[in-house]
Amino acid sequence: MTSQNEIPVKIHVETVHRQDGQKEEYAEDFDGRLIEIGETVYLRYEEELPENEHATVTFKIAGDEEVQLTRKLEHQKLHLTFKPGKRIPSRYQTPYGNIPVATFAGRMETVLEDDPRAGKLEIDYRLYNGDSLLGDYKIRLQFTA
Incomplete structure (x- = not known):
């Protein structure tokens, strides 16, 4: 039987993107939801965008071996999978x-704590289109119930 537990969390996200000698940084706080199904943890939040649009962002954390990131807009969907060294x-x-597109995660760390429910996720990855490097990225995410 699958157990499901959903709780509200505060999420802090920082990203760094480097491409062609340029560096972009982003930091934002979100009210989100943590959903546990078995051993898998999902973090979900809504990202506000210009012109009253929003994106639903979901991180699926399956331990230290795999993280999936899905970002859905009305007419777009990006789904990335990260596995260390692959x-x-x-x-x-x-x-x-x-x-x-393709990802290559050079570094990935997940820390999940139970009491209080909190954690962090750190991913350093490269994003490719075919053989072309689109950029180097860093994601730093922290959450707490």
């Missing part, structure tokens, strides 16, 4: 068609 193909779905 290149993982994926697709970026847009209104104009699918764009093949």
Whole structure:
């Protein structure tokens, strides 16, 4: 039987993106939900975008071996999988068609605590389109109930 437990959490996300000598940094706090199904933890929040749009962002954490990131907008969906030391193909779905992408996670760390329910996620990865490097990324996420 699958057990499911959903609780509200505060989520802090920081990202760094480097491409062609340029560096972009982003930091934001969100009210989100933590959902546990068996041994898998899901973190979900809504990201507000310009022009009254929003994106639903979900992190699926399956221990230290795999993390999945899904970001859905009305007509777009990005689904990335991270496994330490592995290149993982994926697709970026847009209104104009699918764009093949791939991730290579050079570093990944997950820490989950039970009392109080909290944790952190750190991923350093490269994003590719075919053989072309789109950029180097760092995700730093912390959450607490």
